Amino acid sequence: MPLPDKHPLGRLSVNTSGKNIRSKLNFGKKPAPSKIDIPMNRTSLSDFEIGKVLGKGKLGKVYCAKHKKSGFICAIKVMAKKDLVALKLKENFRREIEIQKGLVHPNISRLYGFFFDSKNVYLILEYAVHGELYQLLKTYRRFDNVTASNYIYQVSCALQYLHSKNIIHRDIKPENILLSSSRTVKLSDFGWSVKSESETTNRRQTVCGTLDYLPPEMVQSQDHDYSVDLWLLGILCYEFLVGRPPFEEQEKSATYKRIVKVDLSIPSFVDGDAADFIKRLLQRDSTKRMQLSELSSHPWIQKYRPLWPKAQLIHT
Numbered sequence: 001m002p003l004p005d006k007h008p009l010g011r012l013s014v015n016t017s018g019k020n021i022r023s024k025l026n027f028g029k030k031p032a033p034s035k036i037d038i039p040m041n042r043t044s045l046s047d048f049e050i051g052k053v054l055g056k057g058k059l060g061k062v063y064c065a066k067h068k069k070s071g072f073i074c075a076i077k078v079m080a081k082k083d084l085v086a087l088k089l090k091e092n093f094r095r096e097i098e099i100q101k102g103l104v105h106p107n108i109s110r111l112y113g114f115f116f117d118s119k120n121v122y123l124i125l126e127y128a129v130h131g132e133l134y135q136l137l138k139t140y141r142r143f144d145n146v147t148a149s150n151y152i153y154q155v156s157c158a159l160q161y162l163h164s165k166n167i168i169h170r171d172i173k174p175e176n177i178l179l180s181s182s183r184t185v186k187l188s189d190f191g192w193s194v195k196s197e198s199e200t201t202n203r204r205q206t207v208c209g210t211l212d213y214l215p216p217e218m219v220q221s222q223d224h225d226y227s228v229d230l231w232l233l234g235i236l237c238y239e240f241l242v243g244r245p246p247f248e249e250q251e252k253s254a255t256y257k258r259i260v261k262v263d264l265s266i267p268s269f270v271d272g273d274a275a276d277f278i279k280r281l282l283q284r285d286s287t288k289r290m291q292l293s294e295l296s297s298h299p300w301i302q303k304y305r306p307l308w309p310k311a312q313l314i315h316t
């Protein structure tokens with residue numbers, strides 16, 4: 001699988017404040033339905049009332065929208081067909097849709113369906129009212145242990161589900177995590193995900209993902225498997241608690257070197273149990289990484305779990 005020309009190995013800076021998102025839509029007095037009931041084969045843009053821009057991605061904008069007939073509130077991602085072709089992203093996009101449309105889990109952003117016209121492709125997505133977790137992290141700089149452990153646990157639930165379906169996400173980072181009401185994590189962006197035939201045999205070699213988050217085996221273009229997501233979870237946890245990823249350097253090559261050596265230094269303000277949690281995931285030898293099934297019994301999770309908001313305990 002070739003690496004598309006324009007993969008963003010860096011941060012995107014977009015305005016996703018989420019303020020007044022719904023203000024332009026006529027929501028009416030009736031509560032919006034919580035389930036979508038749209039015949040996808042006959043859907044077109046005119047079936048939706050389009051509201052405010054929720055954010056801008058590499059390939060287009062995402063809008064808040066209401067399905068006129070049912071009143072269902074969703075997010076619509078609009079991508080120009082010509083951009084998909086020009087950026088050689090058609091295959092990536094097709095794979096993303098194929099993978100995401102079959103996923104139904106409380107911690108995974110739903111893709112309800114898609115439609116297209118002569119110019120654009122439109123994805124109908126679950127609306128995440130609080131937008132990207134990355135913006136929240138930028139606002140607070142770093143999260144406290146209660147928040148971080150809760151978000152990490154929710155991401156791990158999403159990963160457990162994905163892995164059970166033989167899917168490796170490969171691009172976990174704060175930009176690819178959305179927050180819906182009551183701060184429920186919604187893992188999104190399946191553009192770099194792959195579906196393996198079997199959990200153990202199908203190791204892959206494609207280099208992908210975001211630079212700071214790449215595991216040693218991918219930096220070195222070696223085979224990789226499900227355990228890349230464990231590494232990514234470790235980096236995510238570090239970034240939540242410290243405010244930046246652990247191997248960040250100005251020069252790409254310096255970052256690569258630090259990743260390969262696992263040149264990890266955890267600031268002293270990080271909770272000792274959290275530091276242990278991170279170290280258990282950031283293992284050079286991918287077979288030694290803490291398994292998702294072990295994660296919920298780790299002391300860091302155990303310690304802060306009683307303080308999590310009740311709404312996030314439903315997936316245990």
Ligand SMILES: Nc1ncnc2c1ncn2[C@@H]1O[C@H](COP(=O)(O)OP(=O)(O)OP(=O)(O)O)[C@@H](O)[C@H]1O
Pocket residue numbers: 012014015016054055056057058059060061062075077109125126127128129131132175178189191
């Ligand atoms: N389902 C959603 N609910 C609410 N806001 C969303 C949703 N999807 C995207 N957004 C907002 O729109 C912005 C752009 O999303 P988009 O998926 O296009 O970003 P992207 O990271 O460039 O994705 P991709 O890598 O697939 O192009 C996001 O940063 C987010 O703030």
